[in-house]
């Protein structure tokens with residue numbers, strides 16, 4: 001499996017779009033990997049995770065090819081993860097499909113919890129996106145493995161904005177398994193019980209590190225809570241020394257730009273995601 005991160009910032013972007021704090025000024029001055037856009041990740045070029053307001057920016061600046069996306073998983077409806085209005089532009093007239101039989105597209109499925117999918121369902125109903133073959137919506141339920149393309153996707157409850165019914169995901173294909181933990185604080189007992197019983201083995205673990213140096217544990221995490229998750233995954237046997245642990249989804253409130261975070265993260269066994277970072281496992 002291949003994972004490519006397109007957006008690795010928390011909601012306000014990094015630097016924050018209206019912010020003049022020391023960390024944002026340093027990110028602006030350094031540029032490169034210190035500049036982060038809003039959350040989006042692509043699996044094997046075809047399974048997209050989240051659809052932020054920066055999606056179009058990822059298309060034109062980072063080479064994200066939405067024409068090859070066959071399914072979309074949404075974690076939750078915060079607008080740094082879900083910006084439904086842009087789904088409209090796969091509608092014939094806004095998009096043409098000369099290579100398809102009769103030029104007709106097949107609706108790309110969008111998967112999420114019922115609550116997360118509310119705005120998507122309204123948009124589909126109001127603009128007939130399903131009838132014209134642009135998009136359709138599919139419900140996922142927590143702890144029930146579902147077939148998405150040729151992957152087995154298991155949604156787990158995130159510790160994050162509970163009223164939105166947010167999900168984190170286990171994505172498995174053959175002997176490759178990804179744990180995608182965004183957005184979430186330290187996991188609930190139900191998640192730990194599930195991991196202990198189901199005993200998956202993760203090749204790659206992507207952890208919410210919004211707080212970096214801050215002691216965040218509820219809603220989001222910092223490096224300290226991510227270290228606790230890593231140790232518990234190793235103790236449970238769902239990960240081992242071959243597992244890649246990668247930190248992701250960073251806020252300027254965490255106090256460190258990418259260049260300053262990397263040495264600290266490496267010393268604790270973590271990689272650090274950046275926009276366009278790619279890993280194969």
Ligand SMILES: [Zn+2]
Pocket residue numbers: 010011039078080081183249
């Ligand atoms: Zn977020």
Ligand SMILES: [Zn+2]
Pocket residue numbers: 015016019020021022023024025252253
């Ligand atoms: Zn700032």
Ligand SMILES: [Zn+2]
Pocket residue numbers: 076078160161183
């Ligand atoms: Zn969020």
